[in-house]
Amino acid sequence: MDTTHGPMGPLETPFRNTDMNPSFNRRHFLAGSAATAVAASSVNAAGLAALPDMAQRDSADTAGPWTPPGVTGAGRPYNPVVTLNGWTAPWRMKDGAKEFHLVAEPVVREMAPGFLVNMWGYNGQSPGPTIEVVEGDRVRIFVTNRLPEHTTIHWHGQRLPNGMDGVGGLNQPQIAPGKTFVYEFVARRPGTFMYHPHADEMVQMAMGMMGLWITHPRQKHPLIEDVQRDYAFLLNAFDVEPGSRTPRINTMLDFNIWGFNSRVFPAISPLVARLGERVRVRVGNLTMTNHPVHIHGIEFEVTGTDGGPTPKGARWPEVTTDIAVGQMRQIEFIADEPGDWALHCHKSHHTMGAMGHGVPTMIGVDHRGLVGGLQRAAPDYMVMGERGMADMGDMEMELPANTFPMMTGRGPYGPIEMGGMFTLLKVRADQKAGDYGDPGWYAQPPGSQAREVQGPPDPAPSSPTPPSSATTSQPAASARKPAAQRHAH
Ligand SMILES: [Cu+2]
Secondary structure (H helix, E strand, O other): OOOOOOOOOOOOOOOOOOEOOOOOOOOOOOOOHHHHHHHHOOOOHHHHOOOOOOOOOOOOOOEOOOOOOOOOOOOOOOOOOEEOOOOEOOOEEEOOEEEEEEEEEEEEEEEEOOEEEEEEEEOOEOOOOEEEEEOOOEEEEEEEEOOOOOEOOEEEOOOOOHHHOOOEOOOEOOEOOOOEEEEEEEOOOOEEEEEEOOOOHHHHHHOOOOEEEEEEOOOOEOOEOOOOEEEEEEEEEEOOOOOOOOOOOOOOOOOOEEEEOOEOEOOOOOEEEEOOOEEEEEEEEOOOOOEEEEEOOOOEEEEEEOOEEOOHHHOOOEOEEEEOOOOEEEEEEEOOOOEEEEEEEOOHHHHOOHHHOOOOOOOOOOOOOHHHHHHHHOOOOOOOOEOEOHHHHHOOOOOOOOOOOOOEEEEOOEEEEEOEOEEEEEEEOOOOOOOOOOOOOOOOOOOOOOOOOOOOOOOOOOOOOOOOHHHHOOOHHHHOOOHHHHOOO
């Protein structure tokens, strides 16, 4: 599979990428066509003629790494990032600056095949395209607003003139619907950054407006290693009521759809590596809670944050790193264990779809007798959660249309019982350098897999015995404490 872009100039349109995951059901649709068309008519086409192309993307598949054709404009050659289920914005060189054109607009994001969500984003997708430049580059970014309300863009983590920082009302007037503003500054610090609106933030970020910014070092940097794979994604969260298609925007904590780059497992691309390669993963958090990101099979170090590279003496091995709200973490490891390794948020509710939320605990509740009677009246009736909820992973329960199920994803040995912030790190000895294609499931070498032990069967656990009155009766004096003490903890 060809995973690199052809010699396509940044001025060509439409921007096409070689998709890496043809196995995912690719759907092409008119992204927010009606809303976009109405809003677009208010932008004067002649006025935009002098601006760089508004590259659009209609697929949620991961685009291969994008290397600018010909001259990079500045800096040494770099290994481009791969944005999970995203893409890199093309630019044109003009008057000594790399020129980009972002369009804030309503989009329809395929969070998983069959699960479409109305969002706001940039250039046809949420998140927007990754801005990828080199330290010292002069960067000029045109921002056209096709939303029904005003917006701005804040360039999270950048050193820049105060008037370019993008806080609407503070640093600049808001960008009204139909208007185009231009930002210009030098990418002074190498590292991992992001961009998002600083205007009606609660609504605009809840609707999916965000993107990544990567600045590669101009020269060999003592704290920035060369890597063979460089992945990037943003953590994001939405509140999409089962059966609906538009996120609720006033939600503060009760989100039910947890994604990497507005995708949910099993629709998130895997991170692939050739055995022995050095891999960097850049993760930013634009949700309203922290996410302990955990990788199986290897140990990693945090080599940088949005504040810059981490000094070597301040790094230590980890297998989980917590990423707080508004933070970015750049983690690195050697992919020296072959296999399919889980990479996920360690908050278990964040690896579940919408149906995992608000479900009562049913473990240990004995429904025998009740279900049979109900099933005579309603044959599809089933009790959820009586023996734990693992049955959900294999269940074909009828869900409202456009609902992401609670646990999903099937591996070579059955349901994986995950959804949301979960994907795989696939390490293979025979993965070709630069090949980002999914190598399929790992074949366990004979004798290296957990297996059933042959022996006498263990009796099934019986229902818990209710405690006898002898064990619960306590002297009245010790059972009753003053109210102040009872609530002291
Ligand atoms: Cu999480």
